[in-house]
Amino acid sequence: MFRTLLLTLLTCLPLSAQAFDLADLQHQLAATPALKGKFEQQRHLADLDSTLDSHGRFRFVQGKSVVWQLESPVEERIELTPEAITNGSGDAVPPGGEQVARLFLQLLEGDWQSLESRFAIALSGSADAWQVALTPKAQALRQRIDHIDLKGARYIDHLEMHTPSGDRLEVRLFDQQPLNDTP
Amino acid sequence: MSRAPEQRPAADGKRHGAYRLAGWLWLSILVACALWLGVMLRHGLPADTDLTALLPADRQVPLIEAADRQLGSGFENRFLLLLGADDRVAATEALGQSLQTLVDSDQLAAIDWRELDLADDDPHDWMGAWRYRLLTPAWQQAIHSDGGQSLVTPALRRLFSPTARPDPVADPFGLLDAWLSRLPQSPIGASDGLLTLEADGQTFSVLIGKLTGSPYDLGMQAALHQTLERFQQTHPQAELLRSGLVFHAAAGARQARHEMSTIGAASLIGVLLIIGFVFRSPRVLAQLMVPLLAGSLFALTLTLGLFGRLHVLTLAFGASLIGIAIDYVLHLQSDRAIEGAGFRLRRLMPSLAFGLISSVIAYAAQALTPMPGLRQMAAFAAFGLVGAWLSVVLWLPRFRLHASPFTARLAERWWRLCQPRWRLSPWLALGAAVAMVALCLGKLQSDDSLELLNPSPADLMQQEARVQQLLDRDTGSRYLLVRAKTSEALLSRLHALDRTLDAAIADGLGIDYQSLARSVPPAAIQQANLARVRTLYGKPLEALIATAGLSPDVAERARERLDEAPRLTLEAWLQTPLGELQKRLWLGRTPAGDIAATIVISGARDAATTARLERIAASQPQTVYVDRLSRIGRLLAELRHHTAGWVALAMALMSVALIWRYRRQAWRVLVPPFGATLIVLSAFALFGVPLNIFNQLGLLLVLGIGLDAGIFNVEHARKPSAWLAITLSSLTSVLAFGMLTFSATPALHYLGLTCLIGLASVWLLVPWVRPLDGATTMDRENTLNRGEPRHG
Numbered sequence: 001m002f003r004t005l006l007l008t009l010l011t012c013l014p015l016s017a018q019a020f021d022l023a024d025l026q027h028q029l030a031a032t033p034a035l036k037g038k039f040e041q042q043r044h045l046a047d048l049d050s051t052l053d054s055h056g057r058f059r060f061v062q063g064k065s066v067v068w069q070l071e072s073p074v075e076e077r078i079e080l081t082p083e084a085i086t087n088g089s090g091d092a093v094p095p096g097g098e099q100v101a102r103l104f105l106q107l108l109e110g111d112w113q114s115l116e117s118r119f120a121i122a123l124s125g126s127a128d129a130w131q132v133a134l135t136p137k138a139q140a141l142r143q144r145i146d147h148i149d150l151k152g153a154r155y156i157d158h159l160e161m162h163t164p165s166g167d168r169l170e171v172r173l174f175d176q177q178p179l180n181d182t183p
Numbered sequence: 184m185s186r187a188p189e190q191r192p193a194a195d196g197k198r199h200g201a202y203r204l205a206g207w208l209w210l211s212i213l214v215a216c217a218l219w220l221g222v223m224l225r226h227g228l229p230a231d232t233d234l235t236a237l238l239p240a241d242r243q244v245p246l247i248e249a250a251d252r253q254l255g256s257g258f259e260n261r262f263l264l265l266l267g268a269d270d271r272v273a274a275t276e277a278l279g280q281s282l283q284t285l286v287d288s289d290q291l292a293a294i295d296w297r298e299l300d301l302a303d304d305d306p307h308d309w310m311g312a313w314r315y316r317l318l319t320p321a322w323q324q325a326i327h328s329d330g331g332q333s334l335v336t337p338a339l340r341r342l343f344s345p346t347a348r349p350d351p352v353a354d355p356f357g358l359l360d361a362w363l364s365r366l367p368q369s370p371i372g373a374s375d376g377l378l379t380l381e382a383d384g385q386t387f388s389v390l391i392g393k394l395t396g397s398p399y400d401l402g403m404q405a406a407l408h409q410t411l412e413r414f415q416q417t418h419p420q421a422e423l424l425r426s427g428l429v430f431h432a433a434a435g436a437r438q439a440r441h442e443m444s445t446i447g448a449a450s451l452i453g454v455l456l457i458i459g460f461v462f463r464s465p466r467v468l469a470q471l472m473v474p475l476l477a478g479s480l481f482a483l484t485l486t487l488g489l490f491g492r493l494h495v496l497t498l499a500f501g502a503s504l505i506g507i508a509i510d511y512v513l514h515l516q517s518d519r520a521i522e523g524a525g526f527r528l529r530r531l532m533p534s535l536a537f538g539l540i541s542s543v544i545a546y547a548a549q550a551l552t553p554m555p556g557l558r559q560m561a562a563f564a565a566f567g568l569v570g571a572w573l574s575v576v577l578w579l580p581r582f583r584l585h586a587s588p589f590t591a592r593l594a595e596r597w598w599r600l601c602q603p604r605w606r607l608s609p610w611l612a613l614g615a616a617v618a619m620v621a622l623c624l625g626k627l628q629s630d631d632s633l634e635l636l637n638p639s640p641a642d643l644m645q646q647e648a649r650v651q652q653l654l655d656r657d658t659g660s661r662y663l664l665v666r667a668k669t670s671e672a673l674l675s676r677l678h679a680l681d682r683t684l685d686a687a688i689a690d691g692l693g694i695d696y697q698s699l700a701r702s703v704p705p706a707a708i709q710q711a712n713l714a715r716v717r718t719l720y721g722k723p724l725e726a727l728i729a730t731a732g733l734s735p736d737v738a739e740r741a742r743e744r745l746d747e748a749p750r751l752t753l754e755a756w757l758q759t760p761l762g763e764l765q766k767r768l769w770l771g772r773t774p775a776g777d778i779a780a781t782i783v784i785s786g787a788r789d790a791a792t793t794a795r796l797e798r799i800a801a802s803q804p805q806t807v808y809v810d811r812l813s814r815i816g817r818l819l820a821e822l823r824h825h826t827a828g829w830v831a832l833a834m835a836l837m838s839v840a841l842i843w844r845y846r847r848q849a850w851r852v853l854v855p856p857f858g859a860t861l862i863v864l865s866a867f868a869l870f871g872v873p874l875n876i877f878n879q880l881g882l883l884l885v886l887g888i889g890l891d892a893g894i895f896n897v898e899h900a901r902k903p904s905a906w907l908a909i910t911l912s913s914l915t916s917v918l919a920f921g922m923l924t925f926s927a928t929p930a931l932h933y934l935g936l937t938c939l940i941g942l943a944s945v946w947l948l949v950p951w952v953r954p955l956d957g958a959t960t961m962d963r964e965n966t967l968n969r970g971e972p973r974h975g
Contacts, residue, residue: 041343041345043343043349045349045351047350047352048351048352048733048734048737050732050733050734050737051732052342052343052349052731052732052733053732054343068344068345070340070343070344073339073343073730073731073732074336074339074340074343074730076340076343076344078340078344078345078346080346085344085346087340087344088340099372099373099374100346101346102374104345104346114375117272117375117376118298118376138297138298138376140298141298163348169345171345
């Protein structure tokens with residue numbers, strides 16, 4: 001009896017290892033509860049056919065906050081928490097920005113359970129090179145976001161957000177390293 | 184018309200004919216009344232509910248009434264539910280879907296609970312072109328001081344924020360976000376795809392319902408109540424908070440139904456048992472109702488015809504006062520049941536007539552007051568009594584009623600049982616009266632608070648208060664009412680008031696306010712703002728575009744937008760989703776031809792704040808400060824004072840009339856009504872029950888029934904039937920009105936308490952003031968007038 005069970009489990013093991021699913025990805029991302037790195041952000045404005053480029057550093061603590069330290073073309077510290085978006089002078093801007101902030105945090109954490117209520121989520125690839133595509137379910141959100149693409153390996157490396165107007169926000173995250181002592 | 188037809192000797196035919204004719208005439212008058220009433224009521228009963236409608240015309244301020252209604256209207260046709268639960272998403276889905284079935288069956292107009300339900304509320308989509316004329320004071324200052332250079336860096340930061348939605352052509356500086364951040368924000372946000380409120384560290388789902396029709400629609404109330412009850416049974420852990428008039432209306436209706444089936448049923452069964460026991464005939468019961476119904480029909484028709492409208496309080500208390508007419512029925516029927524064929528209407532006529540006349544005099548006094556509400560009530564009660572009296576006198580003797588030996592025996596035994604064993608010393612009575620007056624003067628308190636009018640259960644009031652607190656919402660009970668000739672002048676006036684309020688707030692006044700001028704600046708200011716934006720779109724815009732790495736023609740395209748920037752008008756603003764939220768502040772054109780709006784105040788409520796707000800209101804023409812709660816309290820107090828004065832006048836007039844008729848015996852008539860009133864007031868003083876408008880109206884009933892008892896007691900001092908009728912009248916009135924003491928509605932409770940104590944006192948006082956050995960003038964006169972000997 002016990003042997004049969006063990007055998008079944010063993011034969012199943014490679015199969016489940018092969019099917020890399022959202023839970024696995026979430027687990028993989030959760031393995032690094034805090035990290036820092038650099039970012040390059042490009043915002044393509046379809047209407048003007050031009051691009052707003054910026055770069056800087058970031059610091060991310062799961063479930064808590066992302067700090068976006070813009071270095072060029074302006075210096076600004078933007079902190080996203082589940083409660084608000086605060087700028088360098090500590091003001092909450094824009095008011096009611098907590099929804100966007102929460103979305104960002106959920107994307108970086110791979111919190112699919114929370115995202116699932118609003119997005120259809122599709123995962124492809126493997127643990128070493130995965131892609132996630134998110135499409136809004138509700139009409140209200142579809143007016144703001146067309147789709148979101150995430151790419152990565154151990155960490156998220158690339159985030160792309162497309163709006164229905166054709167605007168596109170691309171963020172590349174690199175030089176990422178875990179933070180040992182959470183701030 | 185001296186007697187009932189069945190006892191008529193043949194010789195009396197002519198008088199009998201006239202009596203018969205009068206009876207038929209009265210019936211045809213009532214039929215005409217019924218037809219007239221039907222015509223008047225074809226569009227429903229024109230009823231007033233505003234308290235001020237009861238006050239003299241110079242105390243009524245229609246615009247304040249309109250403002251009060253407007254500020255409360257959001258509350259009337261909408262309701263709001265807050266749901267807190269561990270499995271919030273699943274619970275909200277369950278509740279939202281079951282409420283959706285009510286929308287599908289047209290019981291509700293709409294129910295919003297999903298995030299997308301409020302999707303079109305993003306102001307960026309519709310505020311577009313107005314933004315160039317809307318600047319916050321801080322931005323005005325920034326552009327004024329350095330042309331707007333200091334706004335470049337914040338604009339750049341905004342442009343490069345990962346969460347922003349930059350639009351360098353339409354709004355490179357983010358004018359709109361800055362402007363919107365000043366407007367009152369709805370605390371209701373979205374989370375997990377649901378409308379969500381986060382407050383006090385708790386997360387609530389928000390469900391907003393809109394009603395199809397009146398919040399008093401019983402079918403809808405029942406359906407909504409059942410849905411919510413069922414939800415709470417299946418989700419016992421969930422916390423559900425309700426807010427909205429529909430819940431108060433439903434609770435009121437449920438309470439009324441509950442009290443009808445307990446208090447009402449107990450009263451009815453009590454009256455039926457007593458009347459059935461005493462008269463042993465179901466006929467008496469039916470005959471009891473006929474005069475009351477006829478009187479009510481007569482009163483309703485004539486009052487409505489005379490005044491055109493009726494106040495709900497008139498209807499409620501007027502109908503109660505007609506209850507006095509039960510006296511006439513009981514005295515007549517007791518006499519008939521005991522005397523049988525020996526019954527003579529003529530013998531009862533003097534006391535019946537005098538009972539009616541004294542009551543009608545009392546009400547006529549009320550009709551002379553300048554209070555339209557009291558006049559209505561007086562007219563209603565007087566017409567009702569006359570109608571009931573005529574029905575008693577003209578019809579009742581013609582209805583068949585057999586003599587009941589049991590009733591006669593009962594009256595005789597009851598009479599002997601209630602003979603006082605010792606005599607009351609007049610000095611002792613006088614001393615007690617003086618002591619009671621002193622007690623009343625020293626300890627009687629009054630209460631004119633709004634709670635008297637509020638029948639909602641405490642639990643619902645707590646939920647309501649908690650919802651308002653979680654939503655950080657004011658109830659719109661304090662405001663500045665502002666008028667002006669044109670909407671532009673109104674905006675300027677509102678704007679000037681806003682600046683004064685801002686200065687006062689900066690100076691430490693602990694209030695906040697909502698004003699339309701904060702959303703829609705006056706035209707001159709909008710024009711100045713556009714000029715400022717043009718300055719900002721010069722050098723600062725070029726610097727911004729260059730630093731952001733955008734092409735220079737972006738600046739050109741941005742400037743082109745300014746050329747077609749329309750002015751934001753009040754009318755346009757009120758059509759937007761955010762403007763909708765402020766619609767309650769807008770009263771529009773008044774009957775006087777000017778335009779009115781309110782500035783709603785929230786926050787500190789102390790005397791100093793009130794004084795300061797009154798000074799601010801005085802600083803602008805055509806502006807008044809209104810505090811609705813204290814205003815209604817003052818109105819109730821005024822109404823109470825007027826009623827008290829009127830009761831006193833009625834008592835004085837009654838006394839004069841009674842002294843004229845009864846001379847030295849008059850005090851025997853006056854003691855039951857006045858003594859009972861004094862006992863009621865003393866009891867209130869002793870037990871700390873405050874005097875209010877409702878127990879004062881109850882005193883009217885006590886006075887009326889007490890007076891009838893006093894009159895019959897003196898007129899028929901030796902007749903057991905009179906004492907039986909007084910007993911029955913007190914007992915049935917206590918059952919009908921005194922039982923209201925147990926009502927949870929404050930107004931009914933106080934009316935009932937007054938009747939309970941007062942009517943019991945009337946009944947207890949009567950035996951002590953009964954004339955000795957029946958040798959009074961009146962009874963002797965009656966004996967002499969009797970004319971013919973009794974039949975068997």
